[in-house]
Amino acid sequence: MPRYLVTFVYRLLDFRFAELDAILDMLCLDPAAVYAPSPPEIRLNNYSHLFVDLPSEAVAVEIQQRAVLVESVLELWGEGRTYEELDASLLSLSDDVLAPYMRPKMTWSLMVAGSGKTLSMAAQDTARYRVLASIPFPGPIQLKQPQETFWLIDHVANDTDPTPDHLYFGRAITSRASRGRERVGKGDLKRRAYLGPTSLDNELALLMASFAQIRPGSMVLDPFVGTGSILVACTQFGAFCVGTDIDIRVLRGKEEGRNVYANFTQYGLRYPELVRSDNALYAGHFRQVALYDAIVCDPPYGIRAGARRSGSRREQVRPVPAHLRADHIPQTRPYPMRDVLDDLLQVASTALRAGGRLVYLLPCEVGPEAGPEEGVVPTHEALDLVCVHEQKLNSKLVRKMVVMQKGEGTGDRGREGEEGGREGEGPRVKRQHIVRE
Numbered sequence: 001m002p003r004y005l006v007t008f009v010y011r012l013l014d015f016r017f018a019e020l021d022a023i024l025d026m027l028c029l030d031p032a033a034v035y036a037p038s039p040p041e042i043r044l045n046n047y048s049h050l051f052v053d054l055p056s057e058a059v060a061v062e063i064q065q066r067a068v069l070v071e072s073v074l075e076l077w078g079e080g081r082t083y084e085e086l087d088a089s090l091l092s093l094s095d096d097v098l099a100p101y102m103r104p105k106m107t108w109s110l111m112v113a114g115s116g117k118t119l120s121m122a123a124q125d126t127a128r129y130r131v132l133a134s135i136p137f138p139g140p141i142q143l144k145q146p147q148e149t150f151w152l153i154d155h156v157a158n159d160t161d162p163t164p165d166h167l168y169f170g171r172a173i174t175s176r177a178s179r180g181r182e183r184v185g186k187g188d189l190k191r192r193a194y195l196g197p198t199s200l201d202n203e204l205a206l207l208m209a210s211f212a213q214i215r216p217g218s219m220v221l222d223p224f225v226g227t228g229s230i231l232v233a234c235t236q237f238g239a240f241c242v243g244t245d246i247d248i249r250v251l252r253g254k255e256e257g258r259n260v261y262a263n264f265t266q267y268g269l270r271y272p273e274l275v276r277s278d279n280a281l282y283a284g285h286f287r288q289v290a291l292y293d294a295i296v297c298d299p300p301y302g303i304r305a306g307a308r309r310s311g312s313r314r315e316q317v318r319p320v321p322a323h324l325r326a327d328h329i330p331q332t333r334p335y336p337m338r339d340v341l342d343d344l345l346q347v348a349s350t351a352l353r354a355g356g357r358l359v360y361l362l363p364c365e366v367g368p369e370a371g372p373e374e375g376v377v378p379t380h381e382a383l384d385l386v387c388v389h390e391q392k393l394n395s396k397l398v399r400k401m402v403v404m405q406k407g408e409g410t411g412d413r414g415r416e417g418e419e420g421g422r423e424g425e426g427p428r429v430k431r432q433h434i435v436r437e
Contacts, residue, residue: 003037004060005074005170006050007115007153009181012207014389015401016069017050019210021387022403023066026213027059048115049155049168051076057173065179066237068206072178074151074170083130086167090134098135101171107142109149116156116165127152131169148172180206183236186267189229193262196227196250200298200361204391205233211403212294212359214239221292221351223279223344226250228260230296231272235264239294241272244285248276280339282347290353290406298361299340341378345404349382352406358383362400363393377402 008016021031037051054060060073077097078089101108110131112124119127131152139147149172156165187202189195208230214220216238222230225243227250234241243260245251251274253259264271277285341362348358362377377388377400386403393399 002057003076004052004054004173005076005153005168006052006063007071007074007113007151008048008050008069009071010048011203012069012391014391015207018387018389019067019069019207020050020063022211022213023063026215027062029055029059047155049153060173064174066210067178068180068184068203068210070178070180072151073173074168075173076168076170078169080167081165083167086169087130087134090131090169093135101148102138104138106137106139106148107146108137108139109141109143109146110152111149112152112154114154114156117154119154127154183233187232187236193266194227194253194258194260198298198300199227200229202229202233204361205230206236208296208359208361208401209233209237209239211401212296212357214294214296218293219291221295222297223277223282223295223347224297224299225260225272225274226298228263228272230298232263232267232269234294234296235269235272236267240270242275242292243272244275244277244279246276246278251276279347280343282343282351286351288350290351290356292351292356293353294357294359295344295348295352296359297344299337299344301337301340301363338378345378345380345383348404348406349380354406354408356406357386358402358404358406360402362402364398364400365396366398380404382406 006020024031024034034052034054035050037053054063057075060075064070064073077093078086080086080089110128112119112127151168151170151172153168155168183206184203187206189199189202192199192202212220212234214234214237218234218237218239220231220234220239220241222228222234222241222243223245225231225245228243231241231243251260253262260274261271275285341360344360345358348356352358377385379385383404384407386405388403389401391399391401
């Protein structure tokens with residue numbers, strides 16, 4: 001069975017292995033079994049590569065075309081701590097492995113990459129000659145769209161020592177670039193038709209879609225849709241999307257042709273269903289059925305735009321005259337972050353199907369000035385916590401990506417036996433402290 005080497009881009013380091021876990025689980029593969037060839041220190045030290053056992057090359061192609069943080073997947077042909085060891089490894093390859101790639105008319109290219117260091121053009125050329133002395137491909141070299149692409153990776157573990165810690169040589173399982181990376185570049189916010197101050201970074205939105213295990217036909221809800229960044233990402237994976245937001249101005253847009261739908265038109269994507277709705281009143285707006293495969297959102301947390309919910313700030317609310325109700329936009333009042341999350345989990349407990357996932361972002365202050373509530377992730381008895389990963393924004397603020405999954409057979413659990421709700425608004429979900437390192 002061939003071994004494969006997964007290489008990662010140097011971005012969002014704390015998310016790279018977790019994204020691969022989610023994709024493997026979506027493909028019905030056990031991550032522990034897939035990672036068996038990799039020493040534990042590779043994951044602990046956050047290396048840029050990972051050895052994996054995969055059942056077929058088709059699975060390797062699926063991973064490369066789906067993952068956002070995977071740069072390439074290589075069929076590993078040889079490795080060694082020195083070029084001498086690498087040469088010996090390559091010379092031991094069987095004819096069965098080499099024969100399909102020794103065709104005189106097969107076009108090919110050999111790429112050289114440094115992991116943990118930068119290689120000069122001269123160093124890359126020297127490395128190519130060393131490898132080609134062991135495997136002299138007879139076909140013509142073609143740098144653009146060759147039939148086969150081979151990679152030599154020069155990995156350095158110690159930043160202060162440029163001597164190779166390990167050398168890897170392998171065949172790229174597909175010559176085309178990773179679809180995940182193509183999606184990141186294509187959806188860059190700098191070129192997007194409709195933006196707002198809280199539009200989510202495209203790379204992070206795609207990553208959230210992977211954590212939510214979005215696939216063709218998935219039903220997805222974003223209850224804080226804003227300008228639709230998350231739904232743009234989910235729709236690219238074939239999802240049917242519904243977005244709600246309390247701010248009708250964001251949904252309508254500034255002018256004709258500049259609204260949420262403009263982003264979907266720009267990329268040739270299926271339109272989502274958009275509804276002006278208050279997530280705090282979800283039970284009064286929508287049927288209480290387990291409809292969605294995933295809820296993916298970036299709740300408003302008050303840094304760029306504060307959260308709002310329906311209701312007047314006055315104790316005595318003046319009735320709206322009947323002749324004005326057609327165009328009336330209800331008043332809103334501040335919506336504390338704690339209540340935003342409690343309502344979100346309550347909605348997820350009823351709107352998600354069994355096995356469906358909730359993925360959301362949670363900002364937290366760090367350092368000595370952080371309050372006692374910082375680092376607290378709410379829990380719900382109908383939802384299992386899958387993982388929590390952090391992205392450092394600055395010295396005082398991190399953003400957590402929280403992934404939860406509705407348990408099998410929970411039904412509408414979570415509407416009974418909960419504790420301490422807001423007055424007149426039902427029960428509150430329980431809370432759990434996540435210990436910060």
